[in-house]
Amino acid sequence: MYKSSISNDRMVWIVTGFVQGELRMSRGRSVCTDNAKLVGLIDAETGDSFGRSIHCPPNNQINFMP
Structure with a gap:
């Protein structure tokens, strides 16, 4: 059974x-x-994007911020 906190038809x-x-x-x-992993959320009906995120595996990230 499918349950949604927004709407059962979305x-x-x-x-x-x-x-x-x-x-x-x-x-x-x-x-x-x-090997960065990109994840995006898209409304299946309208095609609108809800956002995206980038996940980098441990030990594969270099930060240039002090």
């Missing part, structure tokens, strides 16, 4: 992908050196 797509190699994040303040 669905979202959860889109994931991986980036092989270097990915610059946060306007160049940090770099994921390999």
Whole structure:
């Protein structure tokens, strides 16, 4: 049985992908050196984006912020 906290007739797509190699994040303040995971949420009916996030595996991130 499907339950939703928003509406029983609304669905979202959860889109994931991986980036092989270097990915610059946060306007160049940090770099994921390999295998960054991108996750996006998209309204299945309208195609509107609810946002996205980037996850970098431990020991693969370089921060340039002091």
